[in-house]
Amino acid sequence: MSERGGRGELRETRAPRGWATWGTTAWAAGILALLVAAPLSVRGAYGDRLATHWGASGEPDGSLPPWAAAVAPAAVWAVLVVAAVCWRAARRWRAAVLASGGVLLAGAQVSIARANLHHADWRDADPVSVGAVVTLFAAAVAGCVAWRVSRRPAAASASRGRGARMEIPEGERRVWLSRTANPWLGLVAAATGAVAVAAPLVGTGAPTASMWLLIVPFAVASAAVLVCSSVRVRVGGRGVDVAFGPLGWPVRRWDAADVEWARAERRTPAQVGGWGYRLSGLGTTVMLRAGECLVIRARGKEFAVSVDDAERGAALLNSLAGARAERP
Amino acid sequence: MLLRLNIADNRPLHEQVAGAIRRAIAEGECGPGDRLPPARELSLALGVNANTVLRGLRALRDEGLLEFRRGRGVTVAGGADGRSALLERVRELVADGARRGYGKAELIRMIEEAQ
Incomplete structure (x- = not known):
């Protein structure tokens, strides 16, 4: 039940796939063409080497033949595109990385080509400081814009306390404790x-x-x-506490009233990008081992932590959250 | 592990804490050799003073359900699961007897006579 719910949601967020794929392809191809074309267009007309590196004082101090100046950034771009597209965990950052990376490489390449214009010897090339500043700024802006635009729409806020619940008899207080160490x-x-x-x-x-x-x-x-390296999770009267490390500090805490739902889910380090405190397309995951994770959705964000017996912890949290929400 | 604290009955709090852990052991929430969460953690979770929790834990140690080990914290003793279940039933028996007007001595005599 909880597993199915999880997959359904993932599918939902990937719905506008067509235009995103086309946009990514067009962007990748366009930047690639620019990266190759810019140095080659300067070639021949003004010399056989291009200045490609500048010292702190603004004097060119490194050069490459035009073909190398075209291939090197194109190769970097190709690796970046392949990594961003193939690495599932980077899904959320894909647009931002591709936008800022593309602008950065293209800006650098255009600046280099422009600095080499009208100079027969690469040592006479113009300084590129203005171009570098403009490029960095544009890359940052492009990254922010792409991130904001591509951010997935907040999943429809489900009714509070959704998911499996636990019946708590009258006059009983229940507490769920779990601990994982790697x-x-x-x-x-x-x-x-x-x-x-x-x-x-x-x-x-x-x-x-x-x-x-x-x-x-x-x-x-x-x-x-x-x-x-270790984590302790406590679900009790006030809500849920996740304490890190052998000292139980720092602690992340959610009030039961803030919790929208909780469920158990199987996750692996490969899905979330490794071990430890991971930020990925699945939200925040504290990954200590592959397998059962307690997933909490609170204040519009998802948080997961790999602990045993997560199913009952989630059920208890759901009933606590539901009880809080139903109280007048 | 899941702890159930019965807040409806009017036994002293440390007995309630001991009862919650005894029940958890009886129901297999934590098996022999498992480490119990630290007393501070239990006190925060149950909303009970840490000294009260420690008092409950000491009572369980005296019953032979828990072992206190330096550096390893509190662990569930070997064979505690069966013993814990039996102890819980004995407690019910004593409480039931008291309600019906039978003292412990009479219960003991009944047990001795029982085959």
């Missing part, structure tokens, strides 16, 4: 933490600047992985 993530956290601790011990004297470059990222990575 020992591999704990091991990764321990290993990265060990590097951060060992770095100052191995080196003699006070930590140097280069040593801090080692310590800080490893310590941050260790803490981040540790927080995602």
